[in-house]
Amino acid sequence: MILKSHPRYESLRTRDLIVDGVKKGITSTHGLIAHGRGEAFDYLIGEKTTNFAKEAIHAAAALLLLAKHPVISINGNTAALVPKELIKLSKIIPAKLEINIFHASKKRELKIKDYLIKKSAKEALLPQKDFTIKHLESNRKYVNKDGIYKADVIFVPLEDGNRTEALIKNRKKVITIDLNPLSRTAQKASITIVDNIIRTMPLLIIKTKQYKKFKKSELKKIVKNYNNKKILKESLRKIKT
Numbered sequence: 001m002i003l004k005s006h007p008r009y010e011s012l013r014t015r016d017l018i019v020d021g022v023k024k025g026i027t028s029t030h031g032l033i034a035h036g037r038g039e040a041f042d043y044l045i046g047e048k049t050t051n052f053a054k055e056a057i058h059a060a061a062a063l064l065l066l067a068k069h070p071v072i073s074i075n076g077n078t079a080a081l082v083p084k085e086l087i088k089l090s091k092i093i094p095a096k097l098e099i100n101i102f103h104a105s106k107k108r109e110l111k112i113k114d115y116l117i118k119k120s121a122k123e124a125l126l127p128q129k130d131f132t133i134k135h136l137e138s139n140r141k142y143v144n145k146d147g148i149y150k151a152d153v154i155f156v157p158l159e160d161g162n163r164t165e166a167l168i169k170n171r172k173k174v175i176t177i178d179l180n181p182l183s184r185t186a187q188k189a190s191i192t193i194v195d196n197i198i199r200t201m202p203l204l205i206i207k208t209k210q211y212k213k214f215k216k217s218e219l220k221k222i223v224k225n226y227n228n229k230k231i232l233k234e235s236l237r238k239i240k241t
């Protein structure tokens, strides 16, 4: 057990979530490596949500609320780290939840689905063999007809670059959370939140609830004024200082 008084309590607690995810069979062992990479970048940005990350969170909330068919894509890491928050966000928007994993495993997909249902998700869509997105060779091209296939806006935290590029080529808007501003996903996404998903999700939930009361024209203005290139530049500047 980690004592709350430990100076690295939050970081150790988060590590335990990922390790538990592997033990439960929902997180891939590669997820441990991805988490370590995230930790290194988090250290460099000061382990705090920056103002530019907040700006991206605001734009993300507005874009999700403006979407006709928003979808939240879930992998083994995000299911282990923030399952309740992802479900809560999906209910507020509302948006479909779809499981789409990088390291192919039918067994793990089903385990993630069961886990989300246990955590109070009404539904979690799975990829279907008859429905694919273009410009992608890997297993990840398979998507759900009612989910990513027809989505206009997709929230894909902790994503790999190939799929982000493919989703953009399929004319979909992509929102990601990635602590590495240099990753292909961070560079290609429509909105990149350079922050730890553990800190982002509660803030994104609060903003989405608040923006739900806004007029569409106000939300459109927030999205229009948002500049992802500027946000990426600022995060790199922060890392260098």
Ligand code: PTJ
Pocket: 027, 028, 030, 031, 032, 033, 034, 035, 036, 037, 038, 039, 041, 075, 076, 077, 100, 101, 102, 103, 104, 158, 159, 160, 161, 177, 178, 179, 180, 183, 195, 196, 197, 198
């Ligand atoms: O469950 P699967 O099979 O879909 O696999 C999921 C992972 C995450 C293992 C897979 O998508 C993968 O290998 O991802 P990458 O290419 O390593 O990219 C993950 C990105 O997420 C990296 O740029 C990390 O810096 C970043 N990252 C890791 N942990 C966090 C994070 N960003 C925000 N918050 C974190 N906690």
